[in-house]
Amino acid sequence: MHLLIAALLGAVQGLTEFLPVSSTAHLLISERLLGFDDPGSVFTITIQFGSILAVMWLYRDKILSVLRGLPSEAGARRFALMIVAAFIPAALAAFLLEKHIKVLHGSLTVIALAFIIGGIVMLIVERYRPVPVVRQADQTPIGRAVAIGACQAVALVPGVSRSGATIVGGLLMGLDRPAAAEFSFFLAMPTMGAAFVHDLWEVRHQLTADRSAEIAVGFVMAFVAAALVVRPFLRFVGRSGFAPFAWYRILAGVALLAAIGLGAL
Secondary structure (H helix, E strand, O other): OHHHHHHHHHHHHHHHHOOOOOHHHHHHHHHHHHOOOOHHHHHHHHHHHHHHHHHHHHOHHHHHHHHHHOOOOHHHHHHHHHHHHHHHHHHHHHHHHHHHHHOOOOOHHHHHHHHHHHHHHHHHHHHHOOOOOEOOHHHOOHHHHHHHHHHHHHHHOOOOOHHHHHHHHHHHOOEOHHHHHHHHHHHHHHHHHHHHHHHHHHOHHHOOHHHHHHHHHHHHHHHHHHHHHHHHHHHHHHHHOOHHHHHHHHHHHHHHHHHHHHOOO
């Protein structure tokens, strides 16, 4: 039963990581509902790497092409510069504000409010976004990439959603919907990779052999679930936009506040 719960949590992580709904919040809520104890958040931290590897696997041709082209191709160097430039704002914000933001982690009320506010913002941006001028994520101008990275920094607040903040930033910067979603995938690689290394180092003393089975199961499920959801997500937003996710966030936030008020969580 313990491994079954680990598998379920891994699936939750993988399915929600790249959707604009906050995987961390869904994982925290699921752990509480299932009574799953995760000392030091070791399980949560390690299975997130499964999601990172999944998107890297899906975009392996692009990654290899850029790496091979860095010494000689201007396009490859420009892509790398774009991602680095977009990564810097969130990295700086995390370095400067980490201790202040950590006090909010684990607060279901903060998560619920972030769900609702984030959903409303997404609806407004969907309705009044500028006319798209960028159709390919890897053609995003450097200045716009930095602005998108600044939006990503807001996701330090639990419940905001890293992908959601990045996508909203992309829409505001003139990317069309699929390009904004794909840009969030590209930016996830260094952002989540750096967060994983940092967090894993902090909890390294809590990594024990007796938790290896549950971590392995959760890791594999996160990888598989993330790999399965990315392509369909791109097709879905190309047809239907982000409004369904916005309404889901609002309804989930209201339900969460009600559950808190009733003492169910």
